[in-house]
Structures are given as C-alpha cells and as structure tokens.
Amino acid sequence: MTEFDLIESIRTRCASTRTDVLLGIGDDAALLAVPPGQALAVSTDTLVAGVHFFSDAAPFDIGWKSLAVNLSDLAATGAVPAWATLALTLSSGDDAWVSAFADGFAALARQFDLALVGGDTTQGPLSITVTVHGFVPASLALRRDAAQVGDAVFVTGTLGDAAAGLGLLRGDLCAAPETDTPNAHRAALIERLHRPTPRVAQGLLLRARARACIDVSDGLVADLGHICKASGVGAEIDLIRLPTSPALRDFVGDEARAALQLGGGDDYELCFTVPEQQVPALIDALARSGGAVTRIGRIVAGAGVRVCDAGGNDVARGRAGWEHFAA
Amino acid sequence: MTEFDLIESIRTRCASTRTDVLLGIGDDAALLAVPPGQALAVSTDTLVAGVHFFSDAAPFDIGWKSLAVNLSDLAATGAVPAWATLALTLSSGDDAWVSAFADGFAALARQFDLALVGGDTTQGPLSITVTVHGFVPASLALRRDAAQVGDAVFVTGTLGDAAAGLGLLRGDLCAAPETDTPNAHRAALIERLHRPTPRVAQGLLLRARARACIDVSDGLVADLGHICKASGVGAEIDLIRLPTSPALRDFVGDEARAALQLGGGDDYELCFTVPEQQVPALIDALARSGGAVTRIGRIVAGAGVRVCDAGGNDVARGRAGWEHFAA
Structure with missing residues (x-):
C-alpha cells in the first residue's frame, strides 16, 4: 500500500x-x-x-x-x-x-x-x-487548578479494570480461587484496557457544576494528585467507596484490587471536584444521562492525596501496593 | 530527566x-x-x-x-x-x-x-x-486545486540544495573536479538540509495574488504534480530557469544538478501559480520583501509535469535522473 x-x-x-x-x-x-x-x-x-x-x-x-x-x-x-x-x-x-x-x-x-x-x-x-x-x-472549561477545600471528589464509571486487564495479558494477575466465571470477567477487563470509553457526555454535564477535573490515565492517586498540586490543596479518598466493576470484584482479592484502583492507569474515567451545594444537581443530571458517578472523597487543606480505610485511618502506601504503578 | x-x-x-x-x-x-x-x-x-x-x-x-x-x-x-x-x-x-x-x-x-x-x-x-x-x-487561503491554464509557475528561493546536502552526508555525491571552495559549499548545502527556512512571509504576500500553491518537500516535479492533479491541468518547466544557489552551481555538474533540482526533496520552498495579469504586482511585492522568486514555467492543458530544455524539447525523465528520487 x-x-x-x-x-x-x-x-x-x-x-x-x-x-x-x-x-x-x-x-x-x-x-x-x-x-x-x-x-x-x-x-x-x-x-x-x-x-x-x-x-x-x-x-x-x-x-x-x-x-x-x-x-x-x-x-x-x-x-x-x-x-x-x-x-x-x-x-x-x-x-x-x-x-x-x-x-x-x-x-x-x-x-x-x-x-x-x-x-x-x-x-x-x-x-x-x-x-x-x-x-x-x-x-465553562474544566481545569485542574480550580479545586477548593470542602469540594466533594467524584469519579465516573469504575476504577482498576484496565489495569487488571493489563495484568491478565502480562500474566502477572491471576483469578481469585473462588471465581466461578473467570473467562467472562477476563474478557470484560481486557475490553476495558483495549477500548476505553471517553466520558465526553459526562464532561459536558460537568460544565458550570464541577470545579476541577482530570481524566484518570496514570492512576487515581497520581491524577488526583495533579489536581491537588495545580490547585494548592490536598485530598482524602475513602478506599471503600471506590467504584468497582462486578468483573474486578469477583476476579481479584481486596488487596490486589486496592492497588489496581489506586495506582492502575488507562481507565480514562473522569475525576472531578464539586462544591457541596452543587452535588445534588450534579448527581441528578448525571443520573438522568445514565452515566454512573461515585463520590469517593473530599478536598482538604494541605497537599497530596491521602487514602483512608473504613475507619478513617491512613492506608499505608506500601500496604496497598499502588507505588508499584508509580511512574 | x-x-x-x-x-x-x-x-x-x-x-x-x-x-x-x-x-x-x-x-x-x-x-x-x-x-x-x-x-x-x-x-x-x-x-x-x-x-x-x-x-x-x-x-x-x-x-x-x-x-x-x-x-x-x-x-x-x-x-x-x-x-x-x-x-x-x-x-x-x-x-x-x-x-x-x-x-x-x-x-x-x-x-x-x-x-x-x-x-x-x-x-x-x-x-x-x-x-x-x-x-x-x-x-484568501492558498490551495493546490486552483491552478488554471495560462498561469505562470513560480518558485521561491533555490532548488536542489537540501538534496545535495543529503547526498554529501550519505557519501553518494562528490564535488565537481573544478570546485575550488568545496568546504564552504558543502557546509552551505548541508545547512539547507538541516535548517530549512519556512517561507511564511512569502506565503502571506501570495494571498489574493497567487492561485495554487504547495511547498516543495517531495521534489519539484512531484509537488507541482500534486497541483496539476488537484487542479486538472498540466505544467511545463524550463530546466534552464530553475533557481540555483552558488554552492550548488559550483559544486556539481549540470546533469547531477538537474536531478537534484527536479527530484530532490526537503527544500521547503513554495511553488505557486499566478495569473499573468498578477505577475508584475507579485514580483514587485516579493522584491520589496527581499524574498527571491523565480518564474520557472507555465500551466498548460493536459496532465502531469513536462520538463523542457533550452530549445523547448522534452527532457527525458531517464536522462535527468530525477526518477531515482521518486517515492
């Protein structure tokens, strides 16, 4: 040719x-x-x-x-x-x-x-x-540098699927022993790696409602970290709230899942911050559009991203293992 | 880093x-x-x-x-x-x-x-x-598909220098025996290959004066051929009129020079067509801007690019050797 x-x-x-x-x-x-x-x-x-x-x-x-x-x-x-x-x-x-x-x-x-x-x-x-x-x-353009202390932190879709798909293809991720439909899950996770869905419609709904926004390409902690750095703020994420696909939930154990969701890239979901008074209108608008969205944390004074367990305590970076994904 | x-x-x-x-x-x-x-x-x-x-x-x-x-x-x-x-x-x-x-x-x-x-x-x-x-x-945008029969064909700057520079670096081009300042010429030709000068100012002067325009990146015959194809016309070029730098004239013989000028790429000069009545105004405007421009031929009915010698006869493609440069 x-x-x-x-x-x-x-x-x-x-x-x-x-x-x-x-x-x-x-x-x-x-x-x-x-x-x-x-x-x-x-x-x-x-x-x-x-x-x-x-x-x-x-x-x-x-x-x-x-x-x-x-x-x-x-x-x-x-x-x-x-x-x-x-x-x-x-x-x-x-x-x-x-x-x-x-x-x-x-x-x-x-x-x-x-x-x-x-x-x-x-x-x-x-x-x-x-x-x-x-x-x-x-x-109306969404930027990284507009987050403010007190904003709620949201994410579209589910996290960790693409990284799990990559792990499966590389052979360094195996199904949890109790998994009974590994092949369908495997295909779903790999599909998320190969054919990401750009969240264009959700981005349009965030205009005039969200403050800061970024797409999750390098991993949630890294990308929310970019918002924090550009905005001069910190963020807290509740590990238990991270949105998880059925495939990922069934396929891997909790420890591996946390690492994939916090550090894995290639999800191409949107992570954004919203002033508290805008939260109801935003959830309503996104629900009517059919796009899933999950509140995962809040913007705080300080710097960097802190990950909290169900009791509100710090999840050590080493324990969750997401530093293995850091560039 | x-x-x-x-x-x-x-x-x-x-x-x-x-x-x-x-x-x-x-x-x-x-x-x-x-x-x-x-x-x-x-x-x-x-x-x-x-x-x-x-x-x-x-x-x-x-x-x-x-x-x-x-x-x-x-x-x-x-x-x-x-x-x-x-x-x-x-x-x-x-x-x-x-x-x-x-x-x-x-x-x-x-x-x-x-x-x-x-x-x-x-x-x-x-x-x-x-x-x-x-x-x-x-x-006012210049396009490839606007040449008309009777237009004069022009080119900015000089042709063949970058191809000669490439030949020197590759070792498949040597100085003509009579050359007495080969090193300065060599440097000038290689400079043209490495640091082409985009003809932005000339492009602006061509607005509303030229009809069709293209930059010479693949070689004069090939690029003027793109204008001909897009415009549904043919072109004739007079070999003797092709603008030649002192370095190229001194450095290589006539045969090699013709091949470099007709087929060599990377000159990044502009080749354009001008209705006859616009020629005087165009030459005046370009002369005042300090940019060299040379009339090299004309647009004719038909298709493709014909190269003519001083007597108006066809220069055979094989003889001039520019097909060696064809992609």
Whole structure:
C-alpha cells in the first residue's frame, strides 16, 4: 500500500459531513471554522508499540484507543469534540492492518461526529500521534487548578479494570480461587484496557457544576494528585467507596484490587471536584444521562492525596501496593 | 530527566506572551482563541529517526526542522503561524539532548511568535510529531486545486540544495573536479538540509495574488504534480530557469544538478501559480520583501509535469535522473 492509498483508506472510512471543515485532507493544511463564542480546546497524545500497547494487539483496538485517549482529554476539559489529525508511523504498509486500524479509529470518531481533517503517514517503528480539537466556551472549561477545600471528589464509571486487564495479558494477575466465571470477567477487563470509553457526555454535564477535573490515565492517586498540586490543596479518598466493576470484584482479592484502583492507569474515567451545594444537581443530571458517578472523597487543606480505610485511618502506601504503578 | 522535567525544559524555552492562549501547557487540553473572521489552518508532520534525519544529527537541528517542515505547510496555505503542539518520543531522557532539541525548536518558534501550547512525551524509538495552527481568512487561503491554464509557475528561493546536502552526508555525491571552495559549499548545502527556512512571509504576500500553491518537500516535479492533479491541468518547466544557489552551481555538474533540482526533496520552498495579469504586482511585492522568486514555467492543458530544455524539447525523465528520487 502506497502512502497515497493508505491515506485514502483512512479518509474514506472517516468521511464526515461537518460544515465547519472548509478544506479537509489532501492539501498542505486543513481549513477549519471555530464557532463564535467558543474557545478551541486542543490536546495530543502518542501511543507507541511495545510501550502503550502490545505490538500484536488487534489493529481495530489500536485505532480505537489512539482516538479514545485523546477524546478523554477533551472530556476532562468539558469540550465538544470536532476534528482530529492522525500521524501514523508504520513499519510496513500492510493493507489489512491499516484497514482494521482505520475501522477502529472511525468507529469511535462516528460516535462523536468527529472529522479527520489531516495527518501524516511515515515509515518507521509503529506509533500513533493523534491531535484532537474541540469547542468549549472559555468560561465553562474544566481545569485542574480550580479545586477548593470542602469540594466533594467524584469519579465516573469504575476504577482498576484496565489495569487488571493489563495484568491478565502480562500474566502477572491471576483469578481469585473462588471465581466461578473467570473467562467472562477476563474478557470484560481486557475490553476495558483495549477500548476505553471517553466520558465526553459526562464532561459536558460537568460544565458550570464541577470545579476541577482530570481524566484518570496514570492512576487515581497520581491524577488526583495533579489536581491537588495545580490547585494548592490536598485530598482524602475513602478506599471503600471506590467504584468497582462486578468483573474486578469477583476476579481479584481486596488487596490486589486496592492497588489496581489506586495506582492502575488507562481507565480514562473522569475525576472531578464539586462544591457541596452543587452535588445534588450534579448527581441528578448525571443520573438522568445514565452515566454512573461515585463520590469517593473530599478536598482538604494541605497537599497530596491521602487514602483512608473504613475507619478513617491512613492506608499505608506500601500496604496497598499502588507505588508499584508509580511512574 | 523525568517526563515532568522534560516538559518543563521545553516549556520554559518556548514561553510566549500571546494573549490568544487562554490556557497553555499543563492541563488536559490547551484553550485557544481564534480571531474573528479567520479560519484555523492545521497541519501535522512527523520526523522519524533514521528515515527523515540521521539518528546522530545535532538535536538543535532536529528541533528546528521538526517545526520548520510544519510551518512550511502553513506558509503554503498563506496562514500566519500561531500555536503548535509537540509529541516527542525519546528512547532515553538525555538532558543535554532534550535541551538542545528544545533550543532549536524555540529558536524558530520565536521568529514567528509561535506558542507551544501542548504536547506529549513518551518513551520509544526517536520520533517527533508537530501539529501547527495558524490563521487565514478562508477566502484568501492558498490551495493546490486552483491552478488554471495560462498561469505562470513560480518558485521561491533555490532548488536542489537540501538534496545535495543529503547526498554529501550519505557519501553518494562528490564535488565537481573544478570546485575550488568545496568546504564552504558543502557546509552551505548541508545547512539547507538541516535548517530549512519556512517561507511564511512569502506565503502571506501570495494571498489574493497567487492561485495554487504547495511547498516543495517531495521534489519539484512531484509537488507541482500534486497541483496539476488537484487542479486538472498540466505544467511545463524550463530546466534552464530553475533557481540555483552558488554552492550548488559550483559544486556539481549540470546533469547531477538537474536531478537534484527536479527530484530532490526537503527544500521547503513554495511553488505557486499566478495569473499573468498578477505577475508584475507579485514580483514587485516579493522584491520589496527581499524574498527571491523565480518564474520557472507555465500551466498548460493536459496532465502531469513536462520538463523542457533550452530549445523547448522534452527532457527525458531517464536522462535527468530525477526518477531515482521518486517515492
């Protein structure tokens, strides 16, 4: 497959009818129209074979995830996705691989009416860099530096699943002895690793309700730590409140689960802080949208993230084991 | 150097005071304000070690070139550069390398008051993906598909220098026997390969004067061919008119020079077409700006690019040897 064919294969799969794309793929630059009153939100993330995904992972999943991790950043900003560029470095122009990759990318793009507006294909070790663009009124954008003492801390979805999926693929995580449906659980956990769901709709509902927000890509403690550092505050998390999928609950014991949920990355859930008076309206709005959300702690004076057990006592970092995940 | 230090090292070197950057590096997404009445021009290009540059090339040059090749795309669109994101994949966090890379990137960014607004640093085989953003009123943007029969074909600067520099570094190009200052010429040609000059100012002057435009990254025949294909026309180039630097003229013989100028890439000059009645105004405007520009041919009915010798006869592709450069 030549570079031209490769671009064409991707372009046809990602065709879009957006009228704000004045000139799309095929010229030196795309020409795009940002709606009046909206700020442009821009984020970029790279996935490298052998680092961020297994080199023999399904190309559909790689395509999906390369866009999902970027859309997750827009979600954490409260932005509506609009456009993306795709820089794809491939060691060989394998037709079937490229087609499946493009199918995965396009399947997620369609969910958000996102247009692929440009890119570059180069020869080299497999890696993918996607840059996404979205819209948000500047005054409503969610940021990391806006948490305040007294805010409640929430998280969407469930935590620890993707890290468990990774552990299963690596072979360093085994099912708990009492597990009776390991295969279905195993598939569910690995699916969460390969096809994360960017929480775009939830991010939009957080506008004007949440204060600070971040997506959980490096692990809950690390990412909530970024909010704390940027905002000049501390946070307390109640271990018992962390939202847990049925698959994860059945599959691993409590100790292993805590480590995965506190330190494991790749969940791409949103962690956000909410002023107490906004909590009822927020829970109501999110419940009506069908998106799960769980209150897991509070913002406090100080610095850093403290994890509490059911009695309110510190869970030692060593005991819960999440430092093994620290970068 | 940790990922945080690495980002900080780059961020401090690329500090900007642009007021249209509402939120810069350090959050999930940058927040940016596009001026009213302007379209957003977006382009992305990847450079891979061992493919687009020698792995042991000076990191300053790699930083410079990774931005330059992207700015060249904005120039070819007639856009004013504004912002960039940088996705840097590195096999090791070598402090000195990263600092020099950032210095090279920043040196060129400062020339255009371009703000680095986001990015990603990952571990893996060395490669760099930059996405640039600029502004241009949509009706004034230069495109590939607007050439018309009768247009004059122009090119900025000189052609073939970067390809000669590459040949020198590879050892497959030697100085002509009569050359008496080979070292200075050698340095000049290699400099053109390593530090291309994006023709942003010229691109702006082409607005409302030129019809079609492209930057010469793959070689003159290939890139003018893209204009022809997009516009549904053909082109004739006069070999004798191709602008040649003193270094290239002295350094190689006529045959080798023709191949480098017709087929060599990496010059990052602009090739554009101009309606005849606009030619005097265009030459005047470009002369006042100090930018060299040369008329090299014309747009004709048909398809593809024909190269003519001094007598107006076809120069056979095989004889001039530029097919060796074809992708």
